[in-house]
Amino acid sequence: MIKLHNTKMLQTLHQSLTKRIPESLKVFGSIFHINHGNPFNLEVLVDSWPDYQTVITRPQKQEMTDDKDYYTNTYHIFSKDFQKLPEILGSDHVINWKQSLTIQGCQNGLNEKISEVVAFKPVHVDYSKRVLYVIDDVLKYCTFNTSKLSISCKVKSSENVMFRSTNDNFRLSLLDISHAKLVNDNWKYGQNERSLRYIKRCLQSFPGYCLLNPEGNPVSWLIKEQTGELRMGYTLPEYRKNGFAKWIMATFMQHLQKNYVPFYGHVEEMNEQGHNLAKSVGFHVVDCNWHEWKCVPTEQL
Template sequence: MKILQKDEQMTAETVLLKHLPKSFQVYGYIYAYNRNKLSSMQFVVDTWPDFKVIICRSDPQKKHPSDLRKMVTFYCLDEKILSKMLLEDIIDWSTCLIVGGYDNSHTTLLKEVSLQRQLSYKDRACAHLLYLPDSSHLVKPAFDSELESRISSLDLSHAHLVNQTWKFGGDELGYKRIVRQISHFPSFCIIGGQGQPVSWLLLYEYMAMGMLYTLPEHRQKGYATVLVYTMAQKLLAEGYPVFCHVEEDNIVSNKLVKSLGLIEDPSYRERWVAFNT
């Protein structure tokens, strides 16, 4: 096993780029870390430089936000090696953990690990991975100058509103995470008549678009489509990857994202599970 150093992380980013789209989750984390968007994550590989498994975890030697301490993800080309790494002490299994954004085909292995370590196991989400192959795929939706003038960025005063409506938020950890995302990553919203956001979209710390939400009384106006397009433009301009996850039963969002040119492998899913919750 090896913990990657800064220069090695840049090399790993280049390797993971070749394995997109299935490597997007770890790629997003290492992309953000290499550009000083994150400072508390650590990347562990089985061997170097020809690794088969890379695990992203919180750095036990650094202070870090409490919610990031709970986050683990991985990209795997050899499940036997992954099994060995998960059964060793690479991950702190003594606390509650969210293992997320991994290839759903590894779920059986995660369940076996939970049994062997006598951990509670709970499914949180299973989602489609949609991504933009390149800028030529992005489709511009029709919207007028009045709506364009109402596009803005979220500020910290909006964090409570976002947290109240986020499916996985609503508590202090959710609020702190949203504050960090607004502070360090791009975000967009549509401003309503009272000067407050009525629709918004953020970027997770692993560079995926997410937390898309429109207040019920402002739906069916195309706001979400405009926000996803605007965010995709911003990410492309700054050289960021453009991708998102849409939960399996969210047909409306899946159709919306695809209308803008994002694509998926229909047979591929990513899963999030919780341990010790």
């Protein structure tokens, strides 16, 4: 695999990946942020250049110092040639299989190839497939200038005005690092020290929106991570069924629209409320799905 460092090459690759949205979203979003300051210190690997078939983004070596931190040790994959994937992914030069790690991608068929690889590795794998949601204009990204993206937000401004008038005691705000513990304590896939460290980094690198109650405490929130995905959305139980999550999501989308930042999200298959919320603000389902493999070496179990 070849590391791409050159700014022009990374821009060319990013432009090329627009033609493969939504399947390329994980690496597309990663490279977008690499090209805009690279706050997570990621690097890009391709199997060849310029006629690449496989793209992998991963943290730079100095970032992956904790062998048990699968939040940081994350690899994002897109490939146009599944047949060669087992050979690529099986290489210890590409993926450090001695660490706990996470692999993510948005292509059906990846699971079969990754299963071929891990069959010969001393690792335990948890595979998760979820519903991928995007906005129409993200699908049309290749028709835009890559520096600009117009997002069509379904929530009308009149709805927001009405919401504000009936919820004067609540106000929108940005999350900061002091809120990381609250987010972590309520994140289904967190609630440990490594996830807390990951959430802090997300909040230091990207905006996160929340709704504050009259006492100034967050009661509903949403965060963006290093691939451009909106995640960790949560509303405290006693504040649900008030439209808070919809308001936050709509505001977040408008912020991303203003700054021409692409985004997407996923929802677990059985989460009916999550599906209804996503659709209410203009997201719709794409059939390539969202896929994740959490891999833990057997010696760490």
